[in-house]
Amino acid sequence: MNESDWEALRKAAFAARAKAYAPYSGFAVGAALRTEAGVILVGCNVENASYGATICAERAALAAAVCAGERGLAALAIASDAPGPTPPCGICRQSLHELAPDLVIRSYAAADWAEYTLASLLPHAFGSDQLV
Template sequence: MDESAWAKLKRAAVEARANAYAPYSGFAVGAAVLSKSGRVFTGCNVENASYGATICAERAALAAAVASGDRELLALVIVSGAKRPTPPCGICRQCLAEHGPTLAIRSHAGDAQADYELNSLFPEAFGRSHLD
């Protein structure tokens, strides 16, 4: 993926982060995914007083893509205010693996960035074939 495509995803994730609902952790996160059809979908973390009901930005973006009919994801950008770039959490890795097993991931925190591949972060993912 070229740098202009990554930059476009980053801008979308930054915009989404501005809408993060994180009154409990104060940890605002934005995410943007690029689907196989070329569309971009965004999400932010949405916390809840029942902490376990919280949804991460990455899964919110994934849900937006699927709700719009795009089920295959190629790339994900995460933007947070952490001291260093953050990879997706375990639950998000599981959800992302269903729709983008070879997903390219870039995470930003301030001026720092980190690149990951989902299949390296989450090898041997549990998937549909395990249900047979």
């Protein structure tokens, strides 16, 4: 991933954010996953009156990737208008770990961004190797 790749991913995440359905929180989020081959899959948060049925942008993008038959997920950009960068929530970290444990993540906010690795956000992750 070079900076040009990240810029394309950032733009895709913000474009996805524009489609978010967030009437309850007002917190619109977009996410864009990039495969090692350069394919970009996007998602946005989709809230629900039954709050627990809400899906985050990161998991929506993950579902889009799986549905498109994509694997080899290498990078994730998250877009919000929060004052500072927002890392993925705990459920999304766990979901992303399933298919992309080595994911590199950049979270873009209104005026700042931050980079994380999924491994740093979810140490000692639970995975299929723990299943007996």
